[in-house]
Amino acid sequence: MIRLDNISKHNGHRVIFIEASAALQKGEKIGLVGPNGAGKTTLFRLITGQEEPDEGHVLTDRGVTIGFFNQDVGEMAGRSAVAEVMDGAGPVAEIGTELAGLEAAMCDPERFDELETILERFGEVQARFEELGGYALEGRAREVLHGLGFSQEMMDGDVGRLSGGWKMRVALARILLMKPDVMLLDEPSNHLDLESLIWLEQFLATYDGALLMTSHDRAFMNRIINKVIEIDGGVLTSFSGDYEFYEQQRALNEKQQQAQFDRQQAMLAKEVAFIERFKARASHAAQVQSRVKKLDKIDRVEPPKRRQALSFTFPQAPRSGDAVVNLRNVDKRYGSRVIYQGLDLLIRRQERCCVLGVNGAGKSTLLKLVTGTTEPDAGTVTLGGSVKMGYFAQHAMDLLDGERTVFETLNDAFPLAGQGSLRALAGGFGFSGDDVEKSCRVLSGGEKARLVMALMLYDPPNFLVLDEPTNHLDIATKEMLIAALSDYDGTMLFVSHDRHFLAALSNRVLELGPDGLHRYDGGYTEYVARTGREAPGLHQ
Structure with a gap:
């Protein structure tokens, strides 16, 4: 369906591809992998014709439709989310627009003399609209949006009032509803909660077109793809099989x-x-x-390219008391919406509690109550003796000073630390060489998340509270974080939609449901085995 034939591409002096070849055939579901900056986004742009190769050819079979989702969703405003999604459904959306125009024309007294022609055209367009499943289109659009976590109210509200993350879901829903012959998905698993992620996984697993995607979620990739194309050093290498x-x-x-x-x-x-x-x-x-x-x-054999492995080892955290945090009879509401009523929860030393719950169940609110960033309406939240807390919140990345460099940010936080130890810290979190001189303003989301973690973990707390710590991290950084946290001897309370992260680190599950808090001893893997579901509200 799509072939890359001996393509070469340069960006200034930087070589991105050298005589690289690969193919995407019908029914193939391919994971595109490679280190940051290897050229994954450039490859998508070459396939969609947004860029041309310097040499070689990108060949697409005649008549093949391509749907491309990336993180740059553009402006959306002035109509409902469901209308925005339906607009992306390809020819059927255009025919639907014409049909609506003809319906208006039939009711227009000024066009009465054209009625016969309008009726004839209406009959043709209506037949084609029906043939393409147009009347079922709105139902399908709502089904896709529901799968991606939208309430009816959000579907019908102005898309312009949604946050960036929800707009991304609208853009993704447009491509899914379109069901093109080829889907190109650049990080579709970003900004999704666990329930939406699992729904998308099931949707893509049954999709019968060809798929090329990138994702930082290895469990998600493993369940969908049947082939991997690796970009490394300008070369494309294909592997049959899943990510593992x-x-x-x-x-x-x-x-x-x-x-x-x-x-x-x-x-x-x-x-x-x-x-x-x-x-x-x-x-x-x-x-x-x-x-x-x-x-x-003699043809010289090259040594294998070794990827830079990130590694960070925790200094020993001071020991806390056995009771780390105690919530007694806590009430919390936002307006008329009750989040918690009479909540009791004790978290003990060395517990690693992951918090699960559907959107709006109160996961982030629980973390905010524990960290004191929001106050309960009633009841008490008490930290235990000698507890030293570190809190990773999504907004923490926005608090970095854009004018300071990575090194200056670390040095400001730890003025007594030696330069060598700060550079080692930066290196452990992926800032090697000149990267430490980058200003925070130009850092990507993943780089900002790594810097915030470096700040939090250098002088380690004995109680870590993490709200979606893996959201912007690539697979290599996640692996480093999992390895570091596996050896951490403090207490953890965390929310994550990454199943690999949940399974590797949790030893207790707190599930927030409509009927209150359910506690499960054992980690996420035991929770799935015991309940038969990977997330609250879903059944396997």
């Missing part, structure tokens, strides 16, 4: 290439030693010349 298979295969290929490289290096060292030893002896001149020629002709 790709990781294993990549590690195996790396191991084999390293062994091949080591064998060749040993052989070359032996030949060079022979040449050095006998080059001055006339009796060995022919042998020396023969070996020099042999060395010149």
Whole structure:
């Protein structure tokens, strides 16, 4: 359906692709992977014709429809979310607009003399609209929006009043409703809660077109894709199988290439030693010349490209008392909406509680009550003895001073720390070399999240409260964070929609439902096994 044939692309002096080739066939669901800046977004832009390759060709079969979702959703305002989504449904949306125009024309007394022509055209357009499933379109649009977490009120309200994250969901719903032959999805799992994520997963698993997507959610990728295309060093490499298979295969290929490289290096060292030893002896001149020629002709094996592995080790956190936080008979409401009534909750030392609940259940409110950023209407919230708290909130990234560099931000927070230890801290969170001189204003969402975490974890609290800490993080940074937090000996209370993160770190589940708080001993994996669902309100 789509072929990339020996494409090369430069951005200034930077090489993005060198004679790279790949194909996307009908029925294939491909995960596009590679380090940040490798060229994933450029590849999407080449396929959609927004950019041209410097050399080579991007070939798309005749008549193939392409739907492209990316993070730049543009302006939306002036109509309902459901109307915005229906507008993206391709030809059926255009025919629907014409049909509405013809209906208005039939009622217009000034066009009475054209009525016969209008009626004839109305009949043709109506038949085509029906054939394309136009009358079911609004129902399908509402179904998709509901799957992505919209209430009826939000569907019918002005799309312009929605936050950026919800507008992204509207843009995604447009592509899903369109059901093109090929879907290009750049980070569709961003900004989705767990319930919407699982709904999207099921939708894409049954979608019969071709799919090319990027995602920082490995569980999401694993359940959908059947092929991986890796971008690295300007080259495209294809792997059949899911993300887990790709990781294993990549590690195996790396191991084999390293062994091949080591064998060749040993052989070359032996030949060079022979040449050095006998080059001055006339009796060995022919042998020396023969070996020099042999060395010149050998194809050199490159060592495998090693990705920079991020790693951060927690300094020992001071020990807290056994009771870390105690909520007694807590009430909380927003206007007439009751969030909590008579809530009792005790979190003990070394518990790692993940909080689950549908949109609006009060997950973030619980974290705000615990951290003291919002007050209960009634009841008490008491921190235990020697508790030192660290709170990662979504708005924390907005509080960074845009004029300060990464290094200055760390230095401001820890003026007594040595330069070496701050640079090591920055490196552990992915800011190596000149990256520490970047001003906070130009950082991406992922970079800001990493910087906020570095600030929070350098002088470690013994009670971590994390609200969606993985939202903007790529897979490598998530793995680093999971590895670091696995060794953390403090207490955790966190909200996340990343199932890999939930399963790796939780040892207790707090589920917020319409009938109150349910507690489950054991982590997220045990919760799924016990309840038969991956998220509240969903059944497997």
